[in-house]
Amino acid sequence: MRVGRPWTTFGRKGRTRFALALLCGAAGCASPGGDDAAPEAASRQERPLVAEGALRSPHAVDSLLSLLDQTAAVVEGEVTDLRSEYSPRTGPWTVVTLGNVRAHLGDAPAELRLKQMGGLLPDGRQRVVSHVTRFVRGARYVVFLRNTGWSLSPVLDGQAFRVESVGGREVLVGAEGGLVSGLGAAGVRQTAPVFETVDLTGARPALRAGVDVTALPEALGREAFVSLLQNHLRARGLTVTGAFREEPIATASALSVPVTPTSGQAPAKGSPSSQPERDVPPGHP
Numbered sequence: 001m002r003v004g005r006p007w008t009t010f011g012r013k014g015r016t017r018f019a020l021a022l023l024c025g026a027a028g029c030a031s032p033g034g035d036d037a038a039p040e041a042a043s044r045q046e047r048p049l050v051a052e053g054a055l056r057s058p059h060a061v062d063s064l065l066s067l068l069d070q071t072a073a074v075v076e077g078e079v080t081d082l083r084s085e086y087s088p089r090t091g092p093w094t095v096v097t098l099g100n101v102r103a104h105l106g107d108a109p110a111e112l113r114l115k116q117m118g119g120l121l122p123d124g125r126q127r128v129v130s131h132v133t134r135f136v137r138g139a140r141y142v143v144f145l146r147n148t149g150w151s152l153s154p155v156l157d158g159q160a161f162r163v164e165s166v167g168g169r170e171v172l173v174g175a176e177g178g179l180v181s182g183l184g185a186a187g188v189r190q191t192a193p194v195f196e197t198v199d200l201t202g203a204r205p206a207l208r209a210g211v212d213v214t215a216l217p218e219a220l221g222r223e224a225f226v227s228l229l230q231n232h233l234r235a236r237g238l239t240v241t242g243a244f245r246e247e248p249i250a251t252a253s254a255l256s257v258p259v260t261p262t263s264g265q266a267p268a269k270g271s272p273s274s275q276p277e278r279d280v281p282p283g284h285p
């Protein structure tokens with residue numbers, strides 16, 4: 001498989017789902033990255049987006065096979081930069097730069113830009129899309145990249161696992177703070193949360209209060225996890241295919257996306273949340 005530019009994806013299950021038009025405008029125009037970054041950021045943001053008709057459509061990730069079917073590459077890299085870009089046409093985006101990239105499955109260049117919906121607004125508020133992965137600045141990750149069109153994130157179904165050291169051993173940590181423990185028919189298995197979740201600043205989260213590092217469940221590090229993936233594919237005669245694309249689709253289809261209530265409370269039964277994102281005032285993580 002050859003992966004080339006333009007590169008470019010999408011959702012997590014188990015939460016309330018809501019269909020909406022994903023790409024929307026926002027009032028005002030500014031570059032939160034500062035005056036020096038504004039021309040470059042604006043130039044990148046206003047480029048024509050990838051034509052939707054030329055890409056595979058995403059579908060639900062409800063099994064290990066559906067996960068692998070939509071995977072262009074599984075890469076490992078270090079978060080060298082986190083920055084916001086804003087366009088009045090498509091709203092705020094957070095761009096995660098992965099450096100020193102190593103492709104475990106598929107192909108990838110030495111540096112990747114992962115552009116995800118959500119980020120700083122011109123008035124200082126931050127738009128948060130509930131199921132888009134938050135990355136930790138300076139951390140190393142193992143990431144699944146999509147081979148389909150996308151509108152929110154090129155990270156496939158939130159499958160981005162942070163490398164941590166706990167009790168002298170390396171582990172992979174999921175978005176909710178659980179440890180990667182293996183593979184199953186439903187996908188990547190994870191334990192109950194051990195770490196706090198990542199906040200909006202991208203700071204490295206701490207272990208949860210009361211966690212006993214000497215009694216943690218079995219967990220996998222990078223090499224063991226990748227080896228398990230490779231063995232699974234080899235045993236079934238499968239391979240990852242397709243190309244990862246850096247830009248979102250040109251037109252926003254009404255896609256079913258998981259959301260969390262803005263109040264932090266569970267919605268009433270039969271009344272799904274109508275907000276897939278929320279705006280956070282400055283100074284509120």
